[in-house]
Amino acid sequence: MRSHLRSKGIQVKVSSQSVGVGTTTTEMSWATIEPFTSTPLKASRPAKRPRVELEEDTEMGNISSSEIDPQDSTYDPARSVTAETESSATSMPFHKDAKYIVFEKCLLSLFESCPVCTRACNVCPHRRGTFIAIDQLCPHCEFFRQWRSQPVVGSTPVGNLQLSAAIYFSGASFLKMQKVFRAMYLKTHTYDAFRRHARTYLEPAIIYKWNEEQNLQLHYLSQNKNVILGGDMRADSPGHSAKYGSYTMMNLQTNNIIDIQLVQSNEVGGSYHMEKEGLRRSLDLLEESSIKLDCIVTDRRPQIQTFLKDRKINHYYDVWHMVKGLSKKVEKISREKDCSLVKKWHKSITNHLYWSASSSDSGPEKVAKWTSIMNHIQDIHTHSDPAFPLCQHEQRVSKDHSKWFHPGSTALNRLHRVLTNKRVLSDVEKLSPHYQTSTVESFHKVILHFAPKNVLFPFIGMLCRYVFSLRT
Structure with a gap:
């Protein structure tokens, strides 16, 4: 503690008597007391009356803006220097302040003694x-004075x-945070607040920030040609019992989310x-927005295939x-009798499908490489x-002839029916050669942190959690 130092608090001449903070100087400053520089001592005298019990979410009637730092008419400004506690000299914004x-006892002990006459005061929190x-x-x-623990904007x-923003924007649950606060006896506001x-x-x-950024993305795409997008849906629960489904549209050339559409099942007659x-x-x-699509990459759902075909949009399938x-069908064959050799080729078959799609320039070439x-x-x-024509x-x-399939074997015939049927060959021809929807799937994994499937949120809350997960 430094003597003869002006602060934002109140400086008065007091005796060496303890007033809640251990000191022996003849002049003390409330604002220059730094943490852990002195050992707090017991107050020299108790408060005149017991403090008022704190209540949960009491009204702000006693702390309205008209009562900020009031002073009695008998108070002499010459004996002390009063600074407005809420007009900070620093330019640091509120949310960045430490x-x-x-x-509670440590806080209230600072107000037990009057800074003017050093006698016991009435303290009402x-x-x-x-x-x-x-x-x-x-x-x-x-x-008389009133001290506030934090700034108040309007009545908030x-x-x-x-705290509400930190919980919301971090994807945490208020109810879980409330349990932590209660375990520590740390005061917080209610769920309604x-x-x-x-x-x-x-x-x-x-919503405002998302609309602003989305308009910039749409304007950027409207100036470009050959736009390649990827789309996929995420349901808020497994199976066909989902209440909400979100369809995410991503620019696969830049991995930027272009649009998120949240659909409720009762709007469309089922999930x-x-x-x-x-x-x-x-x-x-x-x-x-006058955006010209070159193609769109999605999964192989027949409903989506028919819809995009009717709209005359080039449609490619995600390889994964x-x-x-x-892979599930090949694994099932490998468990059948006389088909154990299929298990050794399982990984090679799936890799061959990736290679057939990525190394081909046309649909017929993809089919030829696959077959x-x-x-x-x-x-x-x-x-x-x-x-x-040639590998x-x-x-x-x-030298090892046992690793090859023999013509007419059961395993070979089973594989032939699964890998080269009409539907598979038709889908192989439309596999996406370069861009996949794996980045969309990765985004859906991020959403799980903000909107887990075992928690139900309101419509706007669900949409905001989807949108805010983009900031990560």
Whole structure:
């Protein structure tokens, strides 16, 4: 503690008597007391009357803006220098100001003695969530002041609003945070106050910012040609019992989210139709923005195939979704009798599908490369299809003939029916050669942190959590 130093608090001449903070100087400054520089001592005298019990979410009637830092008429400004506690000299914004956990007894001990006459004062605290205002009145010299723990904007304490924003924007659950606060006896506001902050401030701000950024993205795409988008739907629960379904449209060339359409199942007559409705709304938005699509990459749902075909949009399939379906069928064959050899080729078959899609320039070439797998697993590396007449690997003479399939074997026949049927060949021809929807799937994994599937949110709350997950 430094003597003869002006501060934002109140400086008065006092005796060496302890007033709640251990000191022996003849002049003390309330604002220059730094933490952990002195050991707090017990107050020299108790308060004249016991402090008022704090109540949950008390009204702000006693701490209105008209009562900020009031002074009695008998108070002499010449004896002390009073600075406005809420007009800080620093330009640091409220939300970046550091916060600390302060124990109630330690806080109230600072107001037990009058800074003017050093006698015991009447202390009356008022709390609203994380905010506390303390009225200090000296019955002897009639000194009065009110201290606030945090700024107040309008009638909303900044700390309460910032806590709600921190919980909302981090994807945390208020009810879980409330359990932590209660376990520590740390005061906080109620869930109703949290929802009021979300409806009044947080959610409108998120929607406004998203609309602003989305308009910039749409304007950028309207200036470009050959736009390639990827789309996929995420349901808020597994199976066909979902209440909400969100369709995400991403620019696969830049990995930027272009549009998110949240669809409620009762709008479209069931969760089965939510993906088509979400895609339709996204495409309508793109058309209104004069965006010309080169192609769109999605999964292989027949409903989506028919819809995009009717709208005359080039449609490609994501390779991973097709690999996932074929992989299950190949694994099932490998468990059958006399088909154990299929398990050894399982990984090679799935890799071959990726290679057929990424190394081809046309649909017929993809089909030719894909069907060559049936000859390759028999140790035959020349093919009748002119689009792919010869395997591209080095020609080798195999010494282990047991790893190859034999013509007419049960395993080979089962694989042939699964890998080269009419539907599979039709889908292979439309596999996306370069861009996939894996980035959209990664975004959906991020959403799980903000909107887990086992928690139900209101419509606007669900949409805001989807949008805010983009900031991560």
